[in-house]
Amino acid sequence: MSAPLTFDDPRVKRVTREMKLYDRRPDALIQILHIVQEIFGYLPEMVLRLVAKELRVPASRVYGVSTFYHYFSLKARGDHQCLVCMGTACYVKGAGKILDQLQKAFGVRPGEVTPDGKLGLAQARCLGACGLAPAVVYDEEILARVDPAKIAATVQEKLRGS
Amino acid sequence: MGQKRRIVVCAGAGCFSCNSAETLSTLQRLVKERGVETQVDIVPAGCMGACQRGPLVQLPNDDILLQGVGPQEAAAVLDQVLGGPAAPAELKLYSAREPDAPDAHFFQKQQKIVLENCGRINPESLDEYIAVGGYQALHRMLSEMTREAVVAEIKKSGLRGRGGAGYPTGLKWETVAKMVNEQKYVICNADEGDPGAFMDRSVLEGDPHRVLEGMAIAGYAVGANKGFVYVRAEYPLAIKRLELAIKGARREGLLGREIFRTSFSFDVEIRIGAGAFVCGEETALIASIEGRRGQPRPRPPYPAESGLWGKPTLINNVETFANIAPILTKGGEWFSAIGTPKNAGTKVFALAGKIRNTGLIEVPMGITLREIIFDIGGGIPGGRRFKAVQTGGPSGGCIPEAHLDTHVDYESLQTLGSIMGSGGFIVMDDTSCMVDVARFFMEFCMDESCGKCVPCRVGTKHMHDLLAKICAGHATMGDLALLEELAPMVKATSLCGLGMTAPNPLISTLRYFRDEYAAHIRDRRCPAGVCSMDAVEALR
Numbered sequence A: 001m002s003a004p005l006t007f008d009d010p011r012v013k014r015v016t017r018e019m020k021l022y023d024r025r026p027d028a029l030i031q032i033l034h035i036v037q038e039i040f041g042y043l044p045e046m047v048l049r050l051v052a053k054e055l056r057v058p059a060s061r062v063y064g065v066s067t068f069y070h071y072f073s074l075k076a077r078g079d080h081q082c083l084v085c086m087g088t089a090c091y092v093k094g095a096g097k098i099l100d101q102l103q104k105a106f107g108v109r110p111g112e113v114t115p116d117g118k119l120g121l122a123q124a125r126c127l128g129a130c131g132l133a134p135a136v137v138y139d140e141e142i143l144a145r146v147d148p149a150k151i152a153a154t155v156q157e158k159l160r161g162s
Numbered sequence B: 001m002g003q004k005r006r007i008v009v010c011a012g013a014g015c016f017s018c019n020s021a022e023t024l025s026t027l028q029r030l031v032k033e034r035g036v037e038t039q040v041d042i043v044p045a046g047c048m049g050a051c052q053r054g055p056l057v058q059l060p061n062d063d064i065l066l067q068g069v070g071p072q073e074a075a076a077v078l079d080q081v082l083g084g085p086a087a088p089a090e091l092k093l094y095s096a097r098e099p100d101a102p103d104a105h106f107f108q109k110q111q112k113i114v115l116e117n118c119g120r121i122n123p124e125s126l127d128e129y130i131a132v133g134g135y136q137a138l139h140r141m142l143s144e145m146t147r148e149a150v151v152a153e154i155k156k157s158g159l160r161g162r163g164g165a166g167y168p169t170g171l172k173w174e175t176v177a178k179m180v181n182e183q184k185y186v187i188c189n190a191d192e193g194d195p196g197a198f199m200d201r202s203v204l205e206g207d208p209h210r211v212l213e214g215m216a217i218a219g220y221a222v223g224a225n226k227g228f229v230y231v232r233a234e235y236p237l238a239i240k241r242l243e244l245a246i247k248g249a250r251r252e253g254l255l256g257r258e259i260f261r262t263s264f265s266f267d268v269e270i271r272i273g274a275g276a277f278v279c280g281e282e283t284a285l286i287a288s289i290e291g292r293r294g295q296p297r298p299r300p301p302y303p304a305e306s307g308l309w310g311k312p313t314l315i316n317n318v319e320t321f322a323n324i325a326p327i328l329t330k331g332g333e334w335f336s337a338i339g340t341p342k343n344a345g346t347k348v349f350a351l352a353g354k355i356r357n358t359g360l361i362e363v364p365m366g367i368t369l370r371e372i373i374f375d376i377g378g379g380i381p382g383g384r385r386f387k388a389v390q391t392g393g394p395s396g397g398c399i400p401e402a403h404l405d406t407h408v409d410y411e412s413l414q415t416l417g418s419i420m421g422s423g424g425f426i427v428m429d430d431t432s433c434m435v436d437v438a439r440f441f442m443e444f445c446m447d448e449s450c451g452k453c454v455p456c457r458v459g460t461k462h463m464h465d466l467l468a469k470i471c472a473g474h475a476t477m478g479d480l481a482l483l484e485e486l487a488p489m490v491k492a493t494s495l496c497g498l499g500m501t502a503p504n505p506l507i508s509t510l511r512y513f514r515d516e517y518a519a520h521i522r523d524r525r526c527p528a529g530v531c532s533m534d535a536v537e538a539l540r
């Protein structure tokens, strides 16, 4: 999985194609970073350098933008992602306990990935699904009204199932 | 649609996550199996409001709303619509024919303008939007009204921006309209950074064309030919439906060149945010659309004079744009008669937290907090006591029971030390600790501070650490005094709204719940039992 990326990599080619669609406009930087993250799951350094070159923006700006926004990650994510909402509605309904339980059960802190690379734990500021609080997103699926006592088992099960 | 009966299934984010997609596909399959395609239509729609009871299903003529309709219940629902026996009673949430039913208040006290199509039409179908009168306002305006007349109508309506500050929309339009420049822009602010708010999301998911129509009308009024919608990346369904809507509108000539064969051209592009609360602030949002770090800049100049790429730019919130078409259709006077004299129209609120009916509501301005929380929201579940309602997100405040009879409008909430904000309502019961809540918001602001100016960057961190110290039971009354000194200082000296409002939750909880602070400091006790005093929290 960690073979170095090359320009022949189909994913890298896709990024190049997308940049062309945006006419390599410098102001498309954030939209391009979204596409890179969608393709790779994070922002690999080699691709960031390519983006800087193609859009003709300084590498420092690409780096500055990549680190400013919470949504972007410079580190590889886990195979699966567990995103705990820590917004107000979820917080008053016990999101803190959910995060604690997951940290304990999987031995990871928010923003980290388990040593086997299977599960990444992260927190969100609000998913906009506050009516379902407390909410957790496992990969693409919203888990509504999560019970802190059961969440670790639920995630274990999903990991085993996949 | 004619004689066909419509069964509308909620496909809003809330009901989606309770698997309404399966309810939808089961109903569609049953309709085919029974060969009743000519009699019944199964239609997906946006949020119907009572998200907690999902999946929701609306039966023909809008007069019966069913709750908790899983795939197993689909057959019974279809039977009822086809004239068979009624579906099990426990599925029924509301019927227009039974105004005294226990849940009726949830619907009766609401008045829908922004959400009138939401939950009724298929948001992925342009035809359905047109069938309920969509794009007529745009058409009528382009064929009959001058730009000035449109601005005048919006001014007459008394509409104020729904993004938080409540700035008069007509005035803002007028300012941009008067700027002399061949290039101007319209931006729709759909960042919705307030945690605890999902109104804009629901409007975009449930009725995207309404927002596009509002933007196009604004474009005509101010003289812009290009619009951007800045949406949060956390809202993939909203982005998808908006993309579909833009494509559909372009295909039918409702966006793009020479709309309705007039000389007016207007096109819209989506820009996806990347998770920074401060990007909801208008100058930061503009920086972000330009592909830069989303850091605010001092105003003036306001975006109306110098905005996107230095051009005059109109920025309004999603809900603000969603109000435009009905105002032009029914007239500014009609709109100004709703609500209160200085607060015209309705407001959409997102109810969340410790409240029985969580979900999306739309009420006339001027309704009381008590009516929202107890009549519409159904009160506090689990036999607990109401403690406070937090309005306005991280820049808002917590309002205690003594002020529940306050009317909801921009000024009244401000008098209480809170704000309307974008419309999040988070209800807290006696299991919430107000000091912890203040610490929570301060942590949020500290994390989201863009770091450009010192009062906000250093001040929020300092206040957070002091609050954490109080929660951990290590604080002295001197720390409290320091907090009270810091709060107004950060408010007065920060560059943008984030820093200027970050102390609000602290100030309002101190105002109404000072005894809780005292209990933490003097007695090393958390009355709500939330803070664990023995844990020496590592102060970051």
Ligand SMILES: Cc1cc2nc3c(=O)[nH]c(=O)nc-3n(C[C@H](O)[C@H](O)[C@H](O)COP(=O)(O)O)c2cc1C
Pocket: B160, B161, B162, B163, B164, B165, B166, B167, B169, B189, B190, B191, B192, B193, B194, B277, B278, B279, B280, B281, B282, B283, B315, B316, B317, B318, B320, B422, B496, B497, B498
């Ligand atoms: C820190 C901060 C965050 C904001 N977030 C939002 C937001 O998420 N959505 C929004 O419409 N306005 C937000 N605003 C207000 C906007 O700057 C701007 O006033 C608003 O979009 C104007 O639209 P309106 O006149 O229709 O309300 C925010 C302001 C600040 C200071």
Ligand code: SF4
Pocket: B451, B452
């Ligand atoms: S001087 Fe301070 S505020 Fe300015 S860039 Fe350096 S760290 Fe940031």
Ligand code: SF4
Pocket: B278, B295, B296, B448, B449, B450, B451, B452, B453, B454, B456, B457, B494, B495, B496, B497, B498, B499, B500
């Ligand atoms: S007040 Fe805070 S968010 Fe606003 S510009 Fe200053 S540091 Fe940035």
Ligand code: FES
Pocket: A085, A086, A087, A088, A089, A090, A091, A125, A126, A127, A128, A129, A130, A131, A133, A134, A135, B195, B196, B197
């Ligand atoms: S606070 Fe968690 S979804 Fe909004």
Ligand code: FES
Pocket: B010, B011, B012, B013, B014, B015, B016, B046, B047, B048, B049, B050, B051, B052, B054, B056, B359, B360
């Ligand atoms: S999402 Fe279905 S009612 Fe809100």
